[in-house]
Amino acid sequence: MKHLKLLLLLLGLVQGLQLKAQDFALKGVVIEKGSNVRIALAEITNIRTKMGAASNDIGMFQLSARVGDTLWVKKRNLTDQKIVVKTDGDLVVYLVRGSTTLEEVTVKGQTKKQEMEDIKRDLKHNGSFYAGKPPLILLNPFGGSPLTFFYELFGKTPARARNFNRYYKKELGLIEVDKFFNKSLVTSYTKLRGKELDKFLLDYYPSSSTTSNWNNYDAVKYIKESAKKYTDTLRHTN
Template identity: 25%
Template sequence: MKYYLLLFLFVTTFTLCMGQNTSKIKGVVVNAADGSFLESVNIVNLNQVIGTTTNNEGEFQISAKANDTLHFSYLGFKSIKVRVTNDWIKFGDSKIELTELALALEEVVVNQLRLTGYLEVDIKQVPIINNNYRYSISGLPNTGYEATSPGAVSKVLGSIFNPADFLHRMFGKKPNELRKLKKMKQDDEIRNLLASRFDREMLTVLLNVDRVDLDEIVSQCNYSKGFIQTANDLQILDAISECYEEFKLLSKSRSNRL
C-alpha cells in the first residue's frame, strides 16, 4: 500500500512539473480551405508575452507551457486563440488551420469643397494641418509630447496626472497587463511584430482591453487624433508606456516634495 502511495505521489508531482515547465513547442499553420502553408503568420504567447512568425513552409516554434494561450493572426484571415495542452508539449507538433475572411472595401467619404470665389471665405474650407512633436516614440525622429502650439508643453505638464490617472484606472485592477507592458517592450520579436501592424488587434489581445478603450487611453495621454489614426501598434505601445512611466516619475517627485 505504501508503495502505491509513493508511486501516486511521484506521478502527480511529475505531471505538475511537466505542466509548469516551459518547453519549445512546434507546429505548422495552413489555410483551412486548401491546406496550403501560410508564411509570416504572427504568433504570440499571451501568457509569456513572446512572439514569433511562421517560415515559408508555415512552420513555427515558440516557448510555452501547459494552458498557455497562443494568438494566431494573419492578414486576410480570421485570428484565433489556441490553448497549449500537455499532449502538444509531449508530442511536440500540431497543425493550426486559419480561415480566410471575405474581402470588403471600407466606405470612403469624400468632402467636396464648394468654392465661392472669395478668398477669405474659401480659405476657411481648407483643412488645417498641425505640426506635431513627440518624445521617444519608435519610428519617429522628433522628440517631445505632441503639441500644436509653443504653450502646449506647459499644458501637458500641468495635466499629465489626469491622463496617467486614467491609465492607472484602466489597468489598476489588471496588474498583469501593466507587467505585460514591460515585457512587450523587452521582447524584440514582439516589437517587430507590432511595428508592422496598424490594426491594434494584437495590442488589444495582449493588454486585454477593447479597441475603444485603447484609443481613449492614448487620447487621454495627450496624443493627437492624427497620431492615433496613423501610428503603428509599436508606436501606440510606446505612447502608453511612456505616459505611465511619466506618471510614476512625476508622482514620485510630488510625494518627495510632500
C-alpha cells in the first residue's frame, strides 16, 4: 500500500512538471487599476517566445504561454507591467495610469533609444554587420564576400537584426510623437477627462510623419483643434 501511494505521488509530480513545460492558450484581461476600465489595444508580449498579442475592445487577449513565463504588458500613458504566469487559469492584469509630461517623455524616450542602440551593437558584435541587408557588392568575386552576403540573408542572427530594425524604426517614431501628444499636454489644453480623454488619446493619436516637423506650438494647435472636433462629435451623437 505504501509503495502504491508513493507511485501515485511520483506520477502526480511528473504530470505537474509536464504541465509546467507545456504551452497552452493563456486567456486574460487588461484593466486600469482604480477605475476598473477595460483597456483596449494593450500590447502583451511573452518574453520567452517573443510572441505577442493585443487586447480587444473589451480588454481581452489570448496568447501561447507556459507556467513560469513572464509577460510584458504595456499601453501608452499607462505604466508597463511584467507578470509571471503561475497557473494555466485566466489572468487579470492591472495597469496603473502614470503622468506623461513632455520632459518625462523626452527622458524616457532617450533612455529607451539608448537601450535599443545597445541591442543593435550586440547584434553587430554577434555576427550581423549589415543587419540582415547585405549590399550586392559582396557578391563580387573580386574583393567581395559571397559567403557573408548569403549569411546575412539567411543566418539566424541577421534575421533577428532585420526584425529588430523594423521594431527600432517604429519605436523611434512613437517616441517622437509622444513628445507632442500625451496625456499631460491634452489635459493642460482641453477639458477632456476620464473615458472621454482616453478615447480621444486613442482616436486622435497622430502619425510620426505628421509630427516630424512639429514644435510645441504645432502640438498645442493640433490638440485644441482635434479636441473641438471630438467634442462636437460627442454632442451630435448624444
